Amino acid sequence: MKWVNDKAEDVKIAYIGGGSRGWAWGLMSDLAVTEDMCGTVALYDIDKDAAQKNEVIGNKVKELKDCRAAWNYQAVDTLAKALTGADFVVISIMPGTFDEMEIDVHMPEKYGIYQSVGDTSGPGGIMRALRCLPMFEGFAAAIKEYCPNAWVINYTNPMSVCVRTLYRVFPQIKAFGCCHEVFGTQKLLANIVGEVCGLNAVPREDIKVNVLGVNHFTWINQAHYRNWDLMPIYREAAEKSQHDDSPANTDENWMNKHFTSKEKVKFDLFLRFGSIAAAGDRHLAEFCPGKWYLKDPETVTNWGFSITPVAWRKEQLKERLDRSERLYRGEENFELQNTGEEGVKQMRALLGLEDLVTNVNIPNYGQIPNLPMGAIVETNAHFCADSVRPVMAGELPAPIYPLISRILGEQEILVDAVLTRDLNQAFEAFLMDPNMGLPLTEARELFQAMVEGTKSYLGVYL
Amino acid sequence: MKWVNDKAEDVKIAYIGGGSRGWAWGLMSDLAVTEDMCGTVALYDIDKDAAQKNEVIGNKVKELKDCRAAWNYQAVDTLAKALTGADFVVISIMPGTFDEMEIDVHMPEKYGIYQSVGDTSGPGGIMRALRCLPMFEGFAAAIKEYCPNAWVINYTNPMSVCVRTLYRVFPQIKAFGCCHEVFGTQKLLANIVGEVCGLNAVPREDIKVNVLGVNHFTWINQAHYRNWDLMPIYREAAEKSQHDDSPANTDENWMNKHFTSKEKVKFDLFLRFGSIAAAGDRHLAEFCPGKWYLKDPETVTNWGFSITPVAWRKEQLKERLDRSERLYRGEENFELQNTGEEGVKQMRALLGLEDLVTNVNIPNYGQIPNLPMGAIVETNAHFCADSVRPVMAGELPAPIYPLISRILGEQEILVDAVLTRDLNQAFEAFLMDPNMGLPLTEARELFQAMVEGTKSYLGVYL
Amino acid sequence: MKWVNDKAEDVKIAYIGGGSRGWAWGLMSDLAVTEDMCGTVALYDIDKDAAQKNEVIGNKVKELKDCRAAWNYQAVDTLAKALTGADFVVISIMPGTFDEMEIDVHMPEKYGIYQSVGDTSGPGGIMRALRCLPMFEGFAAAIKEYCPNAWVINYTNPMSVCVRTLYRVFPQIKAFGCCHEVFGTQKLLANIVGEVCGLNAVPREDIKVNVLGVNHFTWINQAHYRNWDLMPIYREAAEKSQHDDSPANTDENWMNKHFTSKEKVKFDLFLRFGSIAAAGDRHLAEFCPGKWYLKDPETVTNWGFSITPVAWRKEQLKERLDRSERLYRGEENFELQNTGEEGVKQMRALLGLEDLVTNVNIPNYGQIPNLPMGAIVETNAHFCADSVRPVMAGELPAPIYPLISRILGEQEILVDAVLTRDLNQAFEAFLMDPNMGLPLTEARELFQAMVEGTKSYLGVYL
Amino acid sequence: MKWVNDKAEDVKIAYIGGGSRGWAWGLMSDLAVTEDMCGTVALYDIDKDAAQKNEVIGNKVKELKDCRAAWNYQAVDTLAKALTGADFVVISIMPGTFDEMEIDVHMPEKYGIYQSVGDTSGPGGIMRALRCLPMFEGFAAAIKEYCPNAWVINYTNPMSVCVRTLYRVFPQIKAFGCCHEVFGTQKLLANIVGEVCGLNAVPREDIKVNVLGVNHFTWINQAHYRNWDLMPIYREAAEKSQHDDSPANTDENWMNKHFTSKEKVKFDLFLRFGSIAAAGDRHLAEFCPGKWYLKDPETVTNWGFSITPVAWRKEQLKERLDRSERLYRGEENFELQNTGEEGVKQMRALLGLEDLVTNVNIPNYGQIPNLPMGAIVETNAHFCADSVRPVMAGELPAPIYPLISRILGEQEILVDAVLTRDLNQAFEAFLMDPNMGLPLTEARELFQAMVEGTKSYLGVYL
Secondary structure (H helix, E strand, O other), X not given: OEEEOOEEEEEEEEEEOOOOOOHHHHHHHHHHOOOOEEEEEEEEOXXXXXXXXXXXXXXXXXOXXXXXXXXXXXXXXXXXXXXXXXXXXXXXXXXXXXXXHHHHHHHHHHHOXXXXXXXXXXXXXXXXXXXXXXXXXXXXXXHHHHOOOOEEEEOOOOHHHHHHHHHHHOOOOEEXXXXXXXXXXXXHHHHXXXXXXXXXXXXXXXXEEXXXXXXXXXXXXXXXXXXXXOHHHHHHHHXXXXXXXXXXXXXXXXXXXXXXXXXXXXXXXXXXXXXXXXXXXXXXXXXXXXXXXXXXXXXXXXXXXXXXOHHHHHHHHHXXXXXXXXXXXXXXXXXXXXXXXXXXXXXXXHOOOOOEEEEEEEEOOOOOOOOOOOOEEEEEEEEEOOEEEEEOOOOOOHHHHHHHHHHHHHHHHHHHHHHOOOHHHHHHHHHHXXXXXXXXXXXXXXXXXXXXXXXXXXXXXX | OEEEOOEEEEEEEEEEOOOOOOHHHXXXXXXXXXXXXXXXXXXXXXXXXXXXXXXXXXXXXXXXXXXXXXXXXXXXXXXXXHHOOOOEEEEOOOOOOHHXXXXXXXXXXXXXXXXXXXXXXXXXXXXXXXXXXXXXXHHHHHHHHHOOOOEEEEOOOOHHHHHHHHHHHOOOOEEEEOOOHHHHHHHHHHHHHHHHHOOOOOOHHHEEEEEEEEOOEEEEEEEEEOOEEOHHHHHHHHHHHHOOXXXXXXXXXXXXXXXXXXXXXXXXXXXXXXXXXXXXXHHHHHHOOHHHHOOXXXXXXXXXXXXXXXXXXXXXXXXXXXXXXXXXXXXXXXXXXOOOOXXXXXXXXXXXXXXXXXXXXXXXXXXXXXXXXXXXXXXXXXXXXXXEEEEOOOOOOHHHHHHHHXXXXXXXXXXXXXXXXXXXXXXXXXXXXXXXXXXXXXXXXXXXXXXXXXXXXXXXXX | OEEEOOEEEEEEEEEEOOOOOOHHHHHHHXXXXXXXXXXXXXXXXXXXXXXXXXXXXXXXXXXXXXXXXXXXXXXXXXXXXXXXXXXEEEEOOOOOOHHHHHHHHHHHHXXXXXXXXXXXXXXXXXXXXXXXXXXXXXXXXXXXXHOOOXXXXXXXOOHHHHHHHHHHHOOOOEEEEOOOHHHHHHXXXXXXXXXXXXXXXXXXXXXXXXXXXXXXXEEEEEEEEOOEEOHHHHHHHHHHHHOOOOOOOXXXXXXXXXXXXXXXXXXXXXXXXXXXXXXXXXHHHHHOOHHHHOOOHHHHHHOOOOOOOHHHHHHHHHHHHHXXXXXXXXXXXXXXXXOOXXXXXXXXXXXXXXXXXXXXXXXXXXXXOOOOOOOEEEEEEEEEOOEEEEEOOOOOOHHHHHHHHHHHHHHHXXXXXXXXXOHHHHHHHHHHOOOOOOOHHHHHHHHHHHHHHOHHHOHHHO | OEEEOOEEEEEEEEEEOOOOOOHHHHHHHHHHOOOOEEEEEEXXXXXXXXXXXXXXXXXXXXXXXOOOOOOEEEEEOOHHHHHOOOOEEEEOOOOOOHHHHHHHHHHHHHHOOOOOOXXXXXXXXXXXXXXXXXXXXXXXXXXXXXXXXXXXXXXXXXHHHHHHHHHHHOOOOEEEEOOOHHHHHHHHHHHHHHHHHOOOOOOHHHEEEEEEEEOOEEEEEEEEEOOEEOHHHHHHHHHHHHOOOXXXXXXXXXXXXXXXXXXXXXXXXXXXXXXXXXXXXXXXXXXOOHHHHOOOHHHHHHOOOOOOOHHHHHHHHHHHHHHHHHHXXXXXXXXXXXXXXXXXXXXXXXXXXXXXXXXXXXXXXXOOOOOOXXXXXXXXXXXXXXXXXXXXXXXXXXXXXXXXXXXXXXXXXXXXXXXXXXXXXXXXXXXXXOOOOOOXXXXXXXXXXXXXXOHHHOHHHO
């Protein structure tokens, strides 16, 4: 890259998973509306056709009238080509297909284990990690070889173990993981503040939070708008939520439709533990002992959230494929707008264009002193010129410490298992998961069936 | 106390729970065979009659021909009298009666939760803690007032939270908790060494171990006899154990009757996690997810250990009461001998008479760097003149980290709950326990029933 | 305070040292040009007359045409009145008079010890601390009583020990210390970047630095403009500086007059230690062994900086007193402008009006892991709504570790000495100072003479 | 090695510096009186003749009537031969000759820098390290290759940086450094106890101490005999010492000749800092700012210790050479006796024959939490079967923290300098030493002269 006046030109972004029909289009949009950067996005995907379609789609963007920065998109054949010369690497892949994910999410249901998402922890998240992490070993090795100084942004789940794998393989990597779940909780807080104080449109960025925990099970133990402590206000909302017996599938009747879910899990966790759980209820439930919020479909309904069936994802994929075709053929154009994701903001900060403090997943250097060093934790960090440094989040409060420390421990066992290709150790992680209440024999039966069912992606272990 | 030549005279030991019909007699025996100390043992017990009987029993000891040190025993009415002037304080109490313990252990069985001991963790251990810890608050306050420089030895269960409470109330207290479970594992190792190497009577003290973990769920990650690494030998024994399908209730057929249990849980944990679990199987099972080894009575039998019914304890208490009578009336005498407990050895070390390195429960000052500071951990420590300092045990190995960190976290929530008299927080500890797989509603139902059933000892919360 | 739309009104600032004829006027100016805050500044000073003059001066500000926020200034008699209801507390005092400072700075010269400033460390800084810290004990106690939730900004030197004393007396205090020395180094870097890259007017805020160390001996181990690593550029400037033999008292001939000193100490430290020392040379020299840069006046001259004589300060005070009179009588008005100090920016951030990441002096919570916890260190911190959290600065690099760790150790001895009113311990701090090369006897002689000479302010020890 | 009953046979000890005419003979004696070990000592020395003489001397030992264990001594040509198959490695070398040491110790005197020993820190210690550490790099690499599991005992000075170098080159090395200076302080305490309490011959091992610091500048902050706190007794002795104005060169008149020096430095440090400095005064003085106790020969005399001239060492070497001849020719025999060194005791402990807790120099794993991890610190450690684990010593007390942290920092700079062959960095260590008060120019002049004077041993840097 080079600087021309105050503008960064010839920036190179390597996009691993560049055939993506979601994140990739968001990035195209965010790049297009950012004035002070331009360059090339190299799209790498094992689905070459998808990458090539995105090349075409991306290159149309600069013709749109609202486009303020002309980026070139280029599908490339190899990881090496994508990474060589890259200033930034974006990783957003899908390990396996929705057929594998169907096994991840729904096979355990036969054993009475329900998963609302199934991509992070629990039996599903662990199987997904088994498919995914060996690829991340490859990415880390390639980054070390081709662009060791590039900044690497991961969006792939299971987030924490993906980022941990990058650092285990290449400790000097400049990688971090991004997730918008905390933003959702900030929006919830902004809505509550709005309600209570009669303010309109409080921006979520103005809700200042201290973030600590692990991705998708992140917590907030300090929240302010202006210098107002939001904890008492949140407590009121939580208490009100307890008395809400409205049907689960209607968003109409509570707090002016601001919420896409009823947030009852989130509020319950607050009333029990005193800190704000900062992710969607579907994620939060999966990190708790399985019988709490995911006992059975009825329990889930009563808690006002839902299990996302993989059939729905398959359906939705078809729509995205259709849209891909339309975009590819020019039958549809993006509406260029900021997506609310922060990847491009982070790139700008790393180029020195504007500071940013936001939540991010990186190794623990002491930002949460009572968790193990090196574990991937989520806290705020300060992004500025070629630098991401965590903000000290402080100790995890006692009531949530055991919930989180055990997860980090389970993740470390899992990463060790993958790096040593040891399915027995992976099974130990499986057994320790909070959403795994099975006896040893049944657990092993389930694990083996899940391995068998997804074995076409598990060759390295077999 | 005072020194007369090389002998410590007028040593004062305050015994809280001095009516004990087990530990107290052991102490009498150990004191009687130790030549270089003598003095007074003040026996304090809420069961005054029991204390007075023990006064009589203790004072007979000095008449025995093998007695090498004449100690005076004196039942006292108040804690203040017991503690004033004490050099050592021994705490060994029973919180409540076996009726309460019956609820602790057996009421959860109605909900499918089985407990092999029920005095440490799990529903039973938590209820026991609710009864016990307020008393320990009182002990700590009284020690602070009457004998702040005394060394305090706790034998009471639940060990870790008892010791933690002492330190929370009086941070300068010189207290530690003692437990013989690790000794049992050393004996097992000694027996295995003996078997394998054709040696007779290897003393358990010669098995050198690095100890780390939490009481009753302590682990050994380094074990030697001479400079022989015992891990490979132990692995062989563990693998052999897997193929042992002999009936559970017969000790006759395996490894020359050295073992009182089949140690199958211990061996299984080793094969799964690579470290030696160093407590009896009945304790170990309770710290694991409930479905692993305690799913139901049949599972327990298959793993070669057993659930200790409280009815048995009641029966056994009668025998001890009978023996108490006989000792009291002089119809029976002790056979004086070393009990194998280390309390008196520790006192000698603290008086500067002989160094001792042994396992002990004290706050974490960094001896296990990846566990929270201040948590009560079990490691080796060096006892010498007026000093107990932990030996650096090193980091908890990754495979067992989540099992133990969550326990420490649960214990902290429990102690916080007791100190603030908050049964809701206590219920959160109850919910987080590994042997608690119930849905929220049933868990609450059980908790409330257990509180109700033991309420005569829970007045401070109600 | 209260919020009226997006504006904070009725904010109360307590100014301790409110008779100040420098910092106070700067604050008036910065407050006047800040639109979204207004309220009252309570001026407290032991020099009541000075406070009252500043009341008059401050209240004239709102009549100026550029004034954008009307603040009321009010001289108050007691600390209690100043602090009651305060949202912010500013501390900027002078402990003793310039007569005492004359002893601090110049009496050691008789023993061959030269000090370029004499207000931070060294014999002078230590004597100043002996006068100053007992007052800070009083401030901390009063803040605890009257406004425990207020944010406290200290500008007083010796900075680190002042802030340490606040935290030692009232550990929950929300205090931090501010200093502009790092800004000066950022300006130097901005100038160098400008020179080298042909850019005009690079703002110092755009120079992104990782700050770590102790106040007035702060270091930068990472510096960027945009994403350019400034270390190689700085090295070139440093190497060029070595060959600059121009006379010391002329700024004309080097790097276009950007520098008020020749920065030769700063550059030499960089070449020796590999990190950028981020304070004025006059401060830096005082933290190094005395014979390095402060051996004698000639050495000082050769290094291109100077010893500030207290006679000059006295002279300059007269000018400020004259100006005070003119401002008081309305014969002169402020030109309202941003002073470059960040106090008001920090207040805005703490009110939630705008985030700020800047360097600050607060206790070490692990932001510099290889320095003692609790010591007052200078690093970046994130200021936002009611929150100041350090950014992880990382370990102090090996080459500067011993220079800084010994200073923190010396400061702790000094603070202990003050809190226990123990001049013998204070003398040990005196002896350990890097700028103290005297034999024990002479050192004691000097110490006693300095105590004697300033004893009217040392009553608490005598 | 192998076990025959309870005896370790065929133990192999590699002795690097095996031509030694002091330590080697001590080892021979200690081995000869230890019943339960025997085997071979491989003597390696660059002075092959000396090694061969020691082979002959050593092999005569087994003929002595008091010899209880027959060891074979064998001079070997190469490090590889010495190390192959070794169970233990002993390192005791002299880097360079006394001609180099003459420069180390006496050349700085021309600049007013006096050194009482000159082998640890200060200009002399640093030059010695420059000669010595590259050899230690070689030892570490060879141990890694030939006997990675051997236990390595270092006696060579400068101790801390030698051990640090071993760990920097081969982090898995099982090495520790031994020094008897703490024993001397225990003896002093034993003597004081004896005096005060009228006891005879209190063994130094019965003085229980908590040890913390850096080799030759080690401190004791807790000392007991039996359970008596020795601090008040030591204080009395220290205060008495202040009033002792007897001539320095007479040991006759003070405390019954128990002391080989007047210990005035040690007592002074105690009165100033509250902890007991646990090394000979000649060592302690060198770690303090140079003007405290080493200002000039007269000051040294007044403090009751002395500068050891290298001429004396040369003289004494002649005597040892003569003795070597006599021993070699059989004109003189050892009197076999325990030397008081603990090397052989440590070997026995490592073989599992008997536990030992003693002071030792190993990396900081947290045994002193406020010092940098990895730095070589001296504390107690528990030696047992194949294991050396530090005992938690606790934080360095505030008054001595700066004295010690700066030394560790200086040592790290020095080791970095050696490993990178960077004399400029070595010069920075030289400049930071507490016994270096010179201006920069003179310091460089001295450094260069010392390098020049010892250059035949500094080829790797030149």
